[in-house]
Amino acid sequence: MRKISSLLAGAAALLLPTAAMAGTHDPMALQIKALQDDVAYEIIEGLTTEVGPRQAGTGQEARARDWSVKKLKSLGFQNVRSEPFMMPTWVRGAETATVVAPYPQKLFVTALGNSASTGGEGITAEVAYFDSLDALKAVPDGSLSGKIAFVTHNMHRAQDGSGYSAFGPIRWFGPSIASQKGAAAYVIKSIGTDYHRNPHTGSTGFGEGIQPIPAGALSLPDADNLERMIKLAQKSGKPVSMKLVLTPQNLGQQESGNVIAEVVGRDPKLPMILIACHLDSWDLATGAFDDAAGCGIIAAAAKNIKDHGQPLRTIRLLWAGAEEVGIWGGKAYRDAYRDQPHAIAMESDFGADNVWRVEFALPEAAKAVSDRIAASLLNLGIGRSAGQAGGGADIGPIIADGNLAIIDLQQDGTRYFDLHHTPDDTLDKIDPAQLRQNVAAWTTVLSIIANSDADFTMPVKQ
């Protein structure tokens, strides 16, 4: 037997690339190969077609975990497992919005995550219009009693997605503020940049001691139409009244879970590389951009490393559960693995369009590594940002806990908020060429950091 296996090993040595045998990786050769990748697309296609929407805490998300475990095993990853946890679950009900007077017509609305219910009969009330969150904040407590508060905005497309930080607070904090002012309900112009009749959902929350109220998002064309009606009605001193029906429910604690897979390194004592995406999606779409794409990208890149020899460090994949509704998967991961050493954390959760910029949060001692990465990414059209990497939602808890080093491969967000949290986030939005550029960028970075013995320990924060 020994003879035969020696023979086979000899034959394999001839057939396989040298790098595979040596357990080292040529970043530029792998980068070129990754530009032919089909694995990322297969994962996105599978999740969106065979599973579909994957809302956290539902049976659809559980089906996604089963699918993912099977898929990651079939791709040859090690230690593939599903790690369940419990989390509070809110689900959508009926949702309609109708202008009752003076210009009766139906508007397209969707409930924000954690919205209260109007009850089946709905709430019919005068609309109180605000052109900014500051304008809402400025009115006295109690002044919106019995009214539906409506806040608009002026968000524009931006490559770095910065409009979301600027206008996101309208969704995140607006419902609490409106409740404190006495509003019966709250509607917003969707936090997005497209002009389709698809409202953008997303989580909101109510602060301690604040009464939850029904809260919904109108599609952008509908919000603009409502704004025109209000301005026109104001001229004749008429109020605009709306009937809002939102009947979501809280289901209490339900099961979600993380899916984990590994490429075990040659030196398991060296701190590992953590790469993450999230497996859950909102219920309105199949979550191709948000975030089947991220799971496809990181898995395809890690597979490229694995298939060309064992890396020095372990690469761990975290396909997190329940990101959209409170980063429950990221917190569960932190709680489970805070005692294991992590070197660097990375996340892909901003669609599937080209990576345009790389950003680092690495210690000074690893400067040679970041310089090598930046130089290796130029081929892919990726520049180096002067800013500091911030990581992503799912790796946020473990980064904060362990003060981890971070590398961000930042994707072009120009059209991200056209699709974000809408029914339009479907497979057809994936551009295979841009997806492959992502896989190539990730493959390049992983091939460098997973084979580096540099010390990535971050200086203690002041």
Add this chain to the structure above:
Amino acid sequence: MRKISSLLAGAAALLLPTAAMAGTHDPMALQIKALQDDVAYEIIEGLTTEVGPRQAGTGQEARARDWSVKKLKSLGFQNVRSEPFMMPTWVRGAETATVVAPYPQKLFVTALGNSASTGGEGITAEVAYFDSLDALKAVPDGSLSGKIAFVTHNMHRAQDGSGYSAFGPIRWFGPSIASQKGAAAYVIKSIGTDYHRNPHTGSTGFGEGIQPIPAGALSLPDADNLERMIKLAQKSGKPVSMKLVLTPQNLGQQESGNVIAEVVGRDPKLPMILIACHLDSWDLATGAFDDAAGCGIIAAAAKNIKDHGQPLRTIRLLWAGAEEVGIWGGKAYRDAYRDQPHAIAMESDFGADNVWRVEFALPEAAKAVSDRIAASLLNLGIGRSAGQAGGGADIGPIIADGNLAIIDLQQDGTRYFDLHHTPDDTLDKIDPAQLRQNVAAWTTVLSIIANSDADFTMPVKQ
């Protein structure tokens, strides 16, 4: 008094353009002025904001007629009136489509006009897939018993909208064919070219003696997803089953109506110029492109003529009711006015993007008129087509009845079927610059034909 009025007339002669006093119009001067037009946009904004969706036979369409009569009077048109008629009315109910197995997920669907109801419990059945209408036609009668027939297509964007003629039969005739084959229900990939989760509605019909069945359109992303599921399931020999709920209702005969307005000509005995659009829209959107735009364009152009002096011929505006559901307004117009002499009929019902081509169906005797029009439109980037003008839906009946001459100002249809019959047909889709180019083209043509004493009588058809 005579002295004073003579004085005023003298002053007016100094202030007003000569053309206005003479009752003639300079096409090129009016064309340039029309490129500043705001009237068309105001009409579209008013109809979409103050009225909204205007489905034929409903109270919303009646509100649109009231709004239109008021608006056309305020613009200074003569003989403005609403002319009611009765027509059969079908209205949408609940509509959901859910893949039950093997890949459970919700799809976005809308009922086709005249669809039968599934009843509230819906129909759950195996999906029988066809990649073309011919493939559906090819199966034996009775072979689809108890199944949901599903037909896809491969429609692409085209400037002349020709994909609609090519693939429209899937909507127009497919339900009847599926019924004859025994299908329990019928779903199609929406007849459209966009990739948003907005299905395209539109009328269908069932031939004499054919049992109406429930018939719906899936959004294009959903249809493609279903197609992927079917192809994947076929590999393992599994059927795909779907639950379809469509609960539309027939309300019987309801009131619709045409709105008519005129610019009375100096010689009322000369056959008039008829210009048309339709006032009704589908219920899913506010009908900006289809067809508030057409009403805005023709009214703005006719106003430009009126404001610069009385034309030789009468220009009559027909804002037709109930076009979408069977051209009832066009038929009512024919029945009411077939005895009045019409010279030329024109219609605007293809959105609000640039006119790119002019097409004529004029008698040989009027060659000088068509040559002058073609030359005058070159400034606006409009070429002359070698084809024969065909008119539009609303003027179809009176053209057929009276063998009328026709001029078509053909609009760029590249994005028309992205929006057609979807919830996305809203005000924001109107490009004001392209809308003005339409008004300028119409103003140019009207200034020539309404002041021409040419004989537009068409040769008798063989």
